[in-house]
Each structure stands twice: as structure tokens, then as C-alpha cells.
Amino acid sequence: MxxxxxxxxxxxxxxxxxxxxxxxxxxxxxxxxxxxxxxxxxxxxxxxxxxxxxxxxxxxxxxxxxxxxxxxxxxxxxxxxxxxxxxxxxxxxxxxxxxxEREDSRDVFLTRDGLSIDDMPQGFVLGTGSPRRKVQLADIRPDINFKEIRGNIDSRIQKLHDGEYDAIVLAAAGMNRMDKNFDEEMLLDVDLCIPAIGQGxxxxxxxxxxxxxxxxxxxxxHKATEQAVLAERAFMAEIEGGCKFPLAAHAVVDGKYLNMIAIVGDVQTGDFIVESLEVTIEESISKSMELAQKMKAICKEKDINFYQ
The missing domain is CATH 3.40.190.10 (Periplasmic binding protein-like II)
Known part of the structure; x- marks a missing residue:
């Protein structure tokens, strides 16, 4: 045997x-x-x-x-x-x-009492260390006070309930994989907060x-997942960004086509630009790289320094 x-x-x-x-x-x-x-x-x-x-x-x-x-x-x-x-x-x-196969790629906005980001009190404290999340959420609520947060899902949720933060943002994928319940209304739409490259x-x-x-x-x-994330990562490689910068891209495969939305920004000023594309799967890698080149040029033109 x-x-x-x-x-x-x-x-x-x-x-x-x-x-x-x-x-x-x-x-x-x-x-x-x-x-x-x-x-x-x-x-x-x-x-x-x-x-x-x-x-x-x-x-x-x-x-x-x-x-x-x-x-x-x-x-x-x-x-x-x-x-x-x-x-x-x-x-x-x-x-x-x-x-x-990819999990839900969106972010979840969590509070103690289920309030949405629009309904939170003036100057509320939001726990996140992500530059990507900071520039996008500050655009929705400029009064947010951001506070660094580290640790696993349970410890972050505990810090929220202990009052250290008024709200936190977590990846839905991690919550789902850990069987953590949350109100689906707390999911942040991709157009509202573009996920990290490869999230989920x-x-x-x-x-x-x-x-x-x-x-x-x-x-x-999972072929559709592979096609989507390879386009996102081609964008990331071409723009030469990383987790220090407000950088995000999210792609979805729909039949023979791929749709992607991307953001780059300046965490110091809060300025950012958003661009999108719809291309065939065959040209998704090259077009994602072209999109990165285009966005770098726009950043230079508008003096948006997302590499700092």
C-alpha cells in the first residue's frame, strides 16, 4: 500500500x-x-x-x-x-x-448602534490605518477624526464596544470567513469606498x-477571480504604489468584459482622482497598465503626490 x-x-x-x-x-x-x-x-x-x-x-x-x-x-x-x-x-x-473564488470584496462600516456613516455625530472617531479608506471616507464626512487601529477582528470589535472608537471599518471577506454577523446595510458600496487591490x-x-x-x-x-485580480495587480505594478498610499482598484468580470474602477490620492491633502474602464478580457492587462499611466500623468498635472 x-x-x-x-x-x-x-x-x-x-x-x-x-x-x-x-x-x-x-x-x-x-x-x-x-x-x-x-x-x-x-x-x-x-x-x-x-x-x-x-x-x-x-x-x-x-x-x-x-x-x-x-x-x-x-x-x-x-x-x-x-x-x-x-x-x-x-x-x-x-x-x-x-x-x-473571491469572497465579498467590500468594506463594512461598524458602529455600536448601527448608525450609517451619514448619521454619525459630528467629529466621530473612526478606527482605521488605511490611507485608502481615509481619503475616501473623509470625502463623505470631512469631520471624521481618524485613529490608528491594529489587531485581529475580535480585538478591533471589542475596542469599538469598549468605546475606544465610535466606528471601525473591516473587510467583509474576513467577517464572512470568521462567521461574524453584521447588517448588510453596513456594507460600503464599491463606488463609495473602492476596495484594496485583491481584497476578498x-x-x-x-x-x-x-x-x-x-x-x-x-x-x-476560479477563472473570473483570476482575470479580475490580475488586472488589478497589473494596475498596481504599473502605478508602483503600495499600502502606504491611498491606492485602490476593483475589477469585475462580466462575460467577455472586465470593468474596473480605481483611485489614487494624497493622504496629506485628501485630494484624489477616480477613473474607470470597460474592456475585453483579452486586453484587460494592457488597458489596466494604460489606466495606471494615465492616472500618474493626471496626478502630476494636478500636483497630487500619492507616493509620499
């Missing part, structure tokens, strides 16, 4: 990361019943440093570098990432090869020369 092939799956130790990895492994197991999957936790810098804002100590790659090191050193065969945490370019020898999507990374692992994980790839 032959032993099953074992695949070591790298994940971050946070509860959300672990749960979404287990959910991904469940999909992989169904698609590959003859393979054994073992989940292994690797702590990242983003997990260890909780007393500083992400933008203050690097931002890009803080939740993926140690997992990628494990892949390169042969300590793991595949890694499951929240795609919004993954930089534009992969280290040499690694690549993203599979994108399971997961990505599976492996070594470029591990053809067997690539074949295994591609069995759960």
Missing part, C-alpha cells in the same frame, strides 16, 4: 489566516483526494509588530516574506495568502498560481519549478 503524497501548506498564525487556509485546504482536498495536506504556521513581521501602524515600518510584504522564505527553503510546498497583502512582484523562483481574494503561491504542486493547486483556480 503506497503512502499518500504530503503537501506542506504555509500559513500565518493569525486566526483569520489560519481559518482561510483551512477553508482553502478543504477545497484542495476535495479536488485532490489522493493527496495529504498538512498546515504549518509561520509568524511574519506583520504578525509580531502590533504596536505600530503597518505604513510606519514598511507596509509591503510584511505578511508574506516569511512564508515565501519557507517555500524557497523547502520548509513548505505551497503558501496561502490574502492577496491584498502580496506585493506586485514575486521573489525569483516563486509565483502565484491559483486564485480560489486569496492566492496560492509555490515554487516555479514544482510542476506537481502547480497542477494540484490549479484545480481550485
Amino acid at each position: 503506497s503512502l499518500k503524497k504530503k503537501i506542506i501548506v504555509a500559513t500565518r498564525p493569525s486566526l483569520l489566516a489560519y481559518i482561510q487556509t483551512l477553508q482553502t485546504v478543504e477545497l484542495l482536498q476535495k479536488a485532490n483526494p489522493d493527496i495529504e495536506f498538512e498546515v504549518k504556521k509561520f509568524s511574519t513581521q506583520g504578525d509580531r509588530v502590533l504596536n505600530r501602524s503597518l505604513t510606519s515600518f514598511g507596509g509591503t510584504g510584511l505578511f508574506v516574506k516569511e512564508l515565501e522564505h519557507a517555500l524557497l527553503e523547502g520548509e513548505a510546498d505551497i503558501a496561502v495568502h490574502s492577496l491584498k497583502d502580496v506585493p506586485s512582484f514575486n521573489p525569483e523562483g516563486l509565483k502565484l498560481v491559483s486564485y480560489p 481574494a486569496l492566492a496560492i503561491e509555490t515554487r516555479v519549478n514544482d510542476l506537481e504542486c502547480i497542477d494540484i493547486v490549479k484545480k481550485i483556480n
Whole structure:
């Protein structure tokens, strides 16, 4: 009797990361019943440093570098990432090869008493460290007092209920994956608050020369999700932005077409621009890059410095 092939799956130790990895492994197991999957936790810098804002100590790659090191050193065969945490370019020898079906990509506006952002009192305190969220929500309510917030979903919700914040904004995808209930009326429409690039999507990374692992994980790839997030990431790579900047893009596939809306801004002044496109799937990557070039030119013309 032959032993099953074992695949070591790298994940971050946070509860959300672990749960979404287990959910991904469940999909992989169904698609590959003859393979054994073992989940292994690797702590990242983003997990260890909780007393500083992400933008203050690097931002890009803080939740993926140690997992990628494990892949390169042969300590793991595949890694499951929240795609919004993954930089534009992969280290040499690694690549993203599979994108399971995307969760809800929108943000959720949470308060203690269920008030909408329009109904909140003057000068309310909103917990977020995201420049993307700050510029968009300040456009809706210029009186918001923003306050940095870190920690997992439960600790953030607890801080809200303890009165440290009057409102917080969380990703709906994380709430859904953790089975956290919320009023759907609290979802922020994409046109109101464009999500982070890759928000709601997961990505599976492996070594470029591990053809067997690539074949295994591609069995759960969701084509429409892949097409949408590749367009978003092409935009991100071309505009050369990251989580330090008010930058967002969200794409949706509709048949043969892809629709995308994007924003870049200046977190110091609150100025930003929004552009959109509708293109065929075949030209979505090149047109997303052209959109980034166009928006960079507009920023330069209007003196909007989103790289600071």
C-alpha cells in the first residue's frame, strides 16, 4: 500500500489566516483526494509588530516574506495568502498560481448602534490605518477624526464596544470567513469606498519549478477571480504604489468584459482622482497598465503626490 503524497501548506498564525487556509485546504482536498495536506504556521513581521501602524515600518510584504522564505527553503510546498497583502512582484523562483473564488470584496462600516456613516455625530472617531479608506471616507464626512487601529477582528470589535472608537471599518471577506454577523446595510458600496487591490481574494503561491504542486493547486483556480485580480495587480505594478498610499482598484468580470474602477490620492491633502474602464478580457492587462499611466500623468498635472 503506497503512502499518500504530503503537501506542506504555509500559513500565518493569525486566526483569520489560519481559518482561510483551512477553508482553502478543504477545497484542495476535495479536488485532490489522493493527496495529504498538512498546515504549518509561520509568524511574519506583520504578525509580531502590533504596536505600530503597518505604513510606519514598511507596509509591503510584511505578511508574506516569511512564508515565501519557507517555500524557497523547502520548509513548505505551497503558501496561502490574502492577496491584498502580496506585493506586485514575486521573489525569483516563486509565483502565484491559483486564485480560489473571491469572497465579498467590500468594506463594512461598524458602529455600536448601527448608525450609517451619514448619521454619525459630528467629529466621530473612526478606527482605521488605511490611507485608502481615509481619503475616501473623509470625502463623505470631512469631520471624521481618524485613529490608528491594529489587531485581529475580535480585538478591533471589542475596542469599538469598549468605546475606544465610535466606528471601525473591516473587510467583509474576513467577517464572512470568521462567521461574524453584521447588517448588510453596513456594507460600503464599491463606488463609495473602492476596495484594496485583491481584497476578498486569496492566492496560492509555490515554487516555479514544482510542476506537481502547480497542477494540484490549479484545480481550485476560479477563472473570473483570476482575470479580475490580475488586472488589478497589473494596475498596481504599473502605478508602483503600495499600502502606504491611498491606492485602490476593483475589477469585475462580466462575460467577455472586465470593468474596473480605481483611485489614487494624497493622504496629506485628501485630494484624489477616480477613473474607470470597460474592456475585453483579452486586453484587460494592457488597458489596466494604460489606466495606471494615465492616472500618474493626471496626478502630476494636478500636483497630487500619492507616493509620499
